[in-house]
Amino acid sequence: MNIKQYHRATTLDEAYAMLTDQPANAVIGGGAWMKSTRVNIDTLIDLCDLKLDDISETADEVVIGAMTTLRAIETHPAVQKLADGMLSKASSLILGVPFRNLATIGGSVMGRYAFSDVITALSVLEVTLEFHHAGKMSLQEHMTRKGKMNDILIAIRINKHTGKGYFKKVSNTVLDFAILNVAVHHVNGQFWIALGSRPGAAVRAEEAMKLINAMKQVDEAGVAATADKVIETVSFGSSHLASADYRQALAKTYIARGIREVL
Numbered sequence: 001m002n003i004k005q006y007h008r009a010t011t012l013d014e015a016y017a018m019l020t021d022q023p024a025n026a027v028i029g030g031g032a033w034m035k036s037t038r039v040n041i042d043t044l045i046d047l048c049d050l051k052l053d054d055i056s057e058t059a060d061e062v063v064i065g066a067m068t069t070l071r072a073i074e075t076h077p078a079v080q081k082l083a084d085g086m087l088s089k090a091s092s093l094i095l096g097v098p099f100r101n102l103a104t105i106g107g108s109v110m111g112r113y114a115f116s117d118v119i120t121a122l123s124v125l126e127v128t129l130e131f132h133h134a135g136k137m138s139l140q141e142h143m144t145r146k147g148k149m150n151d152i153l154i155a156i157r158i159n160k161h162t163g164k165g166y167f168k169k170v171s172n173t174v175l176d177f178a179i180l181n182v183a184v185h186h187v188n189g190q191f192w193i194a195l196g197s198r199p200g201a202a203v204r205a206e207e208a209m210k211l212i213n214a215m216k217q218v219d220e221a222g223v224a225a226t227a228d229k230v231i232e233t234v235s236f237g238s239s240h241l242a243s244a245d246y247r248q249a250l251a252k253t254y255i256a257r258g259i260r261e262v263l
Helices: 012-021 070-075 082-092 105-111 117-122 139-144 206-213 220-233 244-262
Strands: 002-008 026-028 040-046 055-057 061-065 127-131 135-138 153-159 164-170 180-187 190-196
Touching: 012 026, 012 040, 070 082, 070 105, 082 117, 082 164, 082 180, 105 117, 105 153, 117 139, 117 164, 117 180, 117 190, 127 139, 135 139, 164 244, 180 244, 190 206, 190 220, 190 244, 206 220, 220 244
Parallel strands: 002 040, 026 040
Antiparallel strands: 055 061, 061 153, 127 135, 127 153, 164 180, 180 190
């Protein structure tokens, strides 16, 4: 990565104006993943002085500032209460504590990284992203949009639904990228299922969710049918970490296990 200039923004308006001024300008989150890229950046814009690193609560939401570190998310009581602490657990499994003290949730979300553990967990929660210019949009809309988003993420807003959650990261060692991430959330009688590191980016298993949510009662046959539907309708690929067939076998096992745990 080559950087010509570094600028520490004093307001969001200033940061946004600078970001949209030149295509080669970029915002830095924690910088944990950016430093490994080969991009050429004209002006790197730092948001560290804009007080976007706070976690707060409203009556209905947990609001996480975009510059909040993964370590803060891992340890914050309000986040630990969301879906059995699923998001906190996903954060805790990312490399070591020094890394999590640097990496930010905004960097992960804006990067839309295929290997992201936290995006998989967020995908089964009711999440709204708040941008400086574009306003609010769902996480799913953000994940499926095309091209780079020339905007500044301000906050991640998570509904406080009191459901049961399950998150599983499968990796060769605790310091490796995931071979597969699986998240299941059961709330208000509905199941939400997502898979990440397929090795593609996290996606909801929409057809499997329709199937299980139409069942009057979820028994072992229903669990097995849902896991099979995931394999039939979600794409898996091969990488240097694992084959597509192995990822499918893992998905079938851990989707079934996750459903059982949140029943």
